[in-house]
Amino acid sequence: MKDQTKSKTGASVNRLEGALKVMGKAKYSSEFAIDNLAFAQGIQSTISAGKITSIDTSLAEKQEGVIKIITHENALKLKGYGGRFEEPDTKSISPSLQTPDVHYYGEYIGVVVAETFEQARYAANLVKVTYAKSEPKFIFDEHLDELYMPKEINDKAKTNTQWGDVEKGLKDAYKTIDVTYNTPVEHHHPMELHNIIATWEGDKVIAYASTQIVAHAVKTIADTFEIPEDNVRVITPYVGGGFGSKLQLREHGTLGIMASKMIGRPVQLTVTRHEMFTAVGFRQHNRQHMRLGADKEGNLTALSHETSAATSTYEEFQEPCGAISQTLYNTPNSLVTHKLMKLNLPSPRWMRAPGEAPGSFALESAMDELAYKLQMDPAEFRIKNDTQHDLSVDKPFSSRQFVECIRIGAEKFDWKNKWKPTPGHTKKENWLVGYGMSGSSRQSPYMESSALIKLKLDNDKVQVTVQTDATDIGTGSYTIIGQTISEYLDIPLEQISVELGDSKFPKTPGSGGSWGAASYTNGVKVACDNAISTLKTLASTSEDLSVIELMKKADLTEFEAKGTAGPTEEFENYSVYSFGANFCEVWVDEYSGMVRLEHFVNVGSAGKILNPKTAYGQIIGGITWGVGQALTEHSQVEPNHGNFITRSFADYHVPVNLDLGKIDVIFLPEDDYIANPMGVKGIGELGITSIAAAIANAVFNATGKRVRDLPITPEKIMKTKIEVA
Numbered sequence: 271m272k273d274q275t276k277s278k279t280g281a282s283v284n285r286l287e288g289a290l291k292v293m294g295k296a297k298y299s300s301e302f303a304i305d306n307l308a309f310a311q312g313i314q315s316t317i318s319a320g321k322i323t324s325i326d327t328s329l330a331e332k333q334e335g336v337i338k339i340i341t342h343e344n345a346l347k348l349k350g351y352g353g354r355f356e357e358p359d360t361k362s363i364s365p366s367l368q369t370p371d372v373h374y375y376g377e378y379i380g381v382v383v384a385e386t387f388e389q390a391r392y393a394a395n396l397v398k399v400t401y402a403k404s405e406p407k408f409i410f411d412e413h414l415d416e417l418y419m420p421k422e423i424n425d426k427a428k429t430n431t432q433w434g435d436v437e438k439g440l441k442d443a444y445k446t447i448d449v450t451y452n453t454p455v456e457h458h459h460p461m462e463l464h465n466i467i468a469t470w471e472g473d474k475v476i477a478y479a480s481t482q483i484v485a486h487a488v489k490t491i492a493d494t495f496e497i498p499e500d501n502v503r504v505i506t507p508y509v510g511g512g513f514g515s516k517l518q519l520r521e522h523g524t525l526g527i528m529a530s531k532m533i534g535r536p537v538q539l540t541v542t543r544h545e546m547f548t549a550v551g552f553r554q555h556n557r558q559h560m561r562l563g564a565d566k567e568g569n570l571t572a573l574s575h576e577t578s579a580a581t582s583t584y585e586e587f588q589e590p591c592g593a594i595s596q597t598l599y600n601t602p603n604s605l606v607t608h609k610l611m612k613l614n615l616p617s618p619r620w621m622r623a624p625g626e627a628p629g630s631f632a633l634e635s636a637m638d639e640l641a642y643k644l645q646m647d648p649a650e651f652r653i654k655n656d657t658q659h660d661l662s663v664d665k666p667f668s669s670r671q672f673v674e675c676i677r678i679g680a681e682k683f684d685w686k687n688k689w690k691p692t693p694g695h696t697k698k699e700n701w702l703v704g705y706g707m708s709g710s711s712r713q714s715p716y717m718e719s720s721a722l723i724k725l726k727l728d729n730d731k732v733q734v735t736v737q738t739d740a741t742d743i744g745t746g747s748y749t750i751i752g753q754t755i756s757e758y759l760d761i762p763l764e765q766i767s768v769e770l771g772d773s774k775f776p777k778t779p780g781s782g783g784s785w786g787a788a789s790y791t792n793g794v795k796v797a798c799d800n801a802i803s804t805l806k807t808l809a810s811t812s813e814d815l816s817v818i819e820l821m822k823k824a825d826l827t828e829f830e831a832k833g834t835a836g837p838t839e840e841f842e843n844y845s846v847y848s849f850g851a852n853f854c855e856v857w858v859d860e861y862s863g864m865v866r867l868e869h870f871v872n873v874g875s876a877g878k879i880l881n882p883k884t885a886y887g888q889i890i891g892g893i894t895w896g897v898g899q900a901l902t903e904h905s906q907v908e909p910n911h912g913n914f915i916t917r918s919f920a921d922y923h924v925p926v927n928l929d930l931g932k933i934d935v936i937f938l939p940e941d942d943y944i945a946n947p948m949g950v951k952g953i954g955e956l957g958i959t960s961i962a963a964a965i966a967n968a969v970f971n972a973t974g975k976r977v978r979d980l981p982i983t984p985e986k987i988m989k990t991k992i993e994v995a
Contacts, residue, residue: 714788
């Protein structure tokens with residue numbers, strides 16, 4: 271048989287769906303050709319708090335092509351929150367138009383359905399709404415006295431954790447820092463807008479919806495409309511990015527499904543780019559108070575990480591910013607807390623590396639500040655405080671190559687020759703050159719995942735089809751699943767067909783949280799193992815024969831096998847994380863404060879790398895996100911009305927190619943079979959974690975200025991005073 275080494279796991283294989291995407295043949299959820307399709311456009315509130323007293327739809331209803339206008343006055347009755355203030359999760363209900371209450375500016379208060387998209391949008395602008403306004407709250411600094419501690423934070427994490435005596439640890443320290451960092455509201459903005467095409471067949475609904483977790487979208491729809499899950503089918507073969515915003519099917523999905531039910535026709539609803547600022551969540555503003563102490567030798571004596579953030583008035587969401595501070599360093603005295611306030615803004619949601627991205631900026635900036643006070647090399651300071659035990663849960667790490675990541679990154683970057691402890695040590699014409707680094711970690715979840723493989727023998731060739739409801743959000747799921755089959759069935763990739771994103775296929779946890787790759791591929795591996803095992807039984811042999819030989823021996827031309835994989839008891843006895851280190855060089859214009867990223871080195875230890883090419887793309891994407899977090903991204907709230915005044919890419923700036931310098935990505939070899947049988951860990955979240963801190967630390971090394979409020983704009987650099995130890 272042909273050697274398949276170049277198509278198995280570990281090989282840099284081109285994306286299986288790459289040609290389809292380049293040719294425009296990859297069908298996204300809004301591109302399905304559905305007969306008799308109508309179009310819907312949401313109507314949004316123009317106040318931040320209050321009640322609707324009247325809605326005049328008369329002029330809109332007279333417009334050409336308008337089919338129906340739906341408001342709280344005539345909407346279908348859905349399952350609602352019932353006055354409860356609850357924490358959303360990825361399968362929560364998404365009710366809409368159930369009351370006249372308005373919770374934030376831009377909330378959906380109606381929907382227009384018309385024959386064309388343009389007709390629906392035009393008519394939506396003609397609907398006149400009268401409100402009884404309430405006094406809104408949307409300015410963070412004006413409501414600090416209303417902070418409270420929620421019972422739990424995102425992913426059922428503890429609100430507070432502590433061990434030892436932080437106050438004593440700080441008192442006994444040789445050097446301490448006491449600083450506060452702010453990370454602003456940021457928005458996801460995947461290339462593919464959120465959308466849905468909904469069509470009912472009797473009491474059953476099919477939703478072509480851009481979503482990261484198919485099975486959870488099914489549950490959201492079923493629970494919201496109070497129908498059996500068997501009556502819901504969700505299809506999403508390709509997802510054009512999500513970054514967390516598509517983990518839960520949001521209210522636009524509910525509106526599209528409701529509209530289809532009420533008019534008896536298929537309906538498409540697409541969230542516009544402007545609506546993306548209010549309709550699908552965002553990263554909340556996090557204020558993080560950091561207190562750290564260390565002895566003369568550089569051993570940490572205490573670490574306190576206290577986060578304050580804002581949620582909406584009707585849901586409780588907080589990302590666990592302190593999670594990384596609980597696990598990354600050997601801290602004898604630790605305190606991590608989270609507090610919330612309720613504001614009249616949309617509900618925040620998960621955003622790439624929720625918790626770790628803002629939390630790592632605070633932690634790794636604070637570690638740099640303390641290293642500077644100690645006059646220690648910040649890389650050596652981190653190495654000195656390494657730990658092989660997760661103190662937050664009293665478990666060993668399944669594997670941890672954190673120190674190795676730092677040492678290899680430092681060597682690749684030439685850290686020892688470039689970095690100097692005195693800020694402003696290198697200047698090239700009008701540019702101040704600085705160097706910074708940071709450590710990173712991210713939990714690597716592993717969840718139950720199933721797959722079905724179908725084998726079809728034609729002469730001496732086997733065609734394999736694999737089906738699973740896994741999603742590909744641009745990360746390469748099609749490819750790594752195909753490579754896994756090639757590995758365990760020893761079949762060329764060109765004979766493998768991968769079918770994803772349909773709720774009628776076997777269930778997976780979907781894409782998000784860095785759990786996708788490990789979960790999918792292990793489920794597919796078990797299906798392959800089961801296929802071989804069963805074929806051997808049917809062929810009455812114990813020999814290690816090829817799939818073709820086994821099928822022939824068993825007199826089969828077609829065969830199916832299903833497999834399910836999930837965490838073991840051993841997995842539960844360890845903390846399973848990916849680790850990394852970042853090194854960067856920035857140039858700062860001394861006259862304008864403009865920052866230019868010159869060179870970035872990222873080193874990751876994330877188990878077996880299934881496909882270095884797609885993994886490299888993930889890390890490049892993560893670094894780009896980190897550059898945006900550090901230097902450009904900030905969604906601003908208008909202080910009088912509470913609406914986001916950043917409403918497009920003209921004023922919400924994301925990094926582009928010219929904003930990035932030379933980037934080197936290194937993956938360390940790692941075999942962690944406690945993580946899962948294939949030894950795979952997540953890298954999607956690791957790629958953004960601590961990137962902003964490395965850049966901020968490099969800016970300080972260049973200028974002597976600590977900018978603790980992101981993004982680091984030229985204006986902030988020019989206004990910040992130079993700090994001297």
